[in-house]
Amino acid sequence: MHDLPLVIFTILSQLILGGFVTLWWLDRKYGGISQKTGLxxxxxFLILGGISLLVSMLHLGQPFHAYRAILNFGVSWLSREVTFYGAFIGLILFYTWFWYKDDGSKRGLIGWITAIIGVIAIFSSAKIYMIPSIxxxxxxxxxxxxFLTSLLLGPLYVAAILAIRNExxxxxxxxxxxxxxxTAVVMVVYFSSLFAGLPEAVETAKLTFKHILFWIRIVTFVTAFLLLGLSYRTSKWRSVKIYSAAFSVLLVSEFLGRFLFYETAIHL
Known part of the structure; x- marks a missing residue:
């Protein structure tokens, strides 16, 4: 459970990116979101961002020295993640201010910048783990x-709130x-590549398939697909209950998937 803070941090940070881009895109393209709901x-997002930052520091041996992580920006993806994610949350604060002021034009402009910085932050986060030793x-x-976690969770999070607000x-x-x-295609390609890779990669695949949490994840994944399929085909299924249920089971699915990501990693 040592990696639990990282599981929570990565899931929340990616959810926030997907949710932010969804809110900004809907506001710019379609409008119709009330000031109160947008705010x-x-x-x-700011609350979730604050939680994610606090949780991420629990993984550090000396949490109060977390600020030092930005000192190696030129050579460290971790430093870049900390810098860009901090900037991302800071820019969301400005974006929130323009919702409060009901300034759509400035909200749209700051949204562009925030989305780009958020994408760079998640890219930096992924690069931390793309290492030859694992x-x-x-x-x-x-x-x-x-990035698929962002696409799976973010839009549904916003959709659930908009459905609750009847907007x-x-x-x-x-x-x-x-x-x-x-995501399903990527998973198939991923496990195929593991079985065709180094012995450590093969062992990771075997450990994953043997783990009960993997099969629970598959069940939740399929459940979300069925719920969303119904809501896509029939407007009466686009309700608070359906979007909330789909978001909840996918949140569980992504949490389990990220937990296994850390749990089954085999070093060279």
Missing amino acids: LISIS PAWNGVNTLFAF LGVNISGISISALIV
């Missing part, structure tokens, strides 16, 4: 996995179903 969602991590799958005017299910399909 509420944006504030929730074959199962050292590939583009890690990059895909981190959901766009069918979010299509985005989520596409992300689920891509």
Whole structure:
């Protein structure tokens, strides 16, 4: 359980990125989101961001020295992650301010910058793990996995809140179903590459398949796909209960997947 803070941090940070981009995109393209709801969602990103930062420091031997992580920006992906993620959360604060001021034009501009910085932050986070000493991590799958978590959780998080506020005017299910399909393809390619790789990679694949949490993840994954399939085809299924249920089971699925990511890693 030593890696639990990292599991929570990576899941939350990726959820925030996907949620932020969804809110910003819906606001710019479709409008119709009330000031109160937009402000509420944006504030929730700040709260989740604060939690993620606090949790991430629990993984450090000396949490109060966390600020030193930015000192090696030129050579360390960890330093870049800390810098860009901190900037990402800081920019969300400005974005939230423009929701409070109800300034759509400035909100749109700061949203562009915030989204770009957020993408760089998650890219930096993925690069930390793409190291030759752990074959199962050292590939583009890690990059895909981190960004797909953003696509799976972020839009559904925003959709659930908009449904609660009765302001959901766009069918979010299509985005989520596409992300689920891509995730399934990536998983197949990933495990195929593990079985064709180094002995340590093969061992990671075997450990994963033997773990009960992997099969629980598959069940939750399929459940979310069925729920979203129903909501995509029929408007009456685009409700608070469906979006909340789909988000909840996918959150469990991604949490279990990230836990196994750390748990089954085999070093050379």
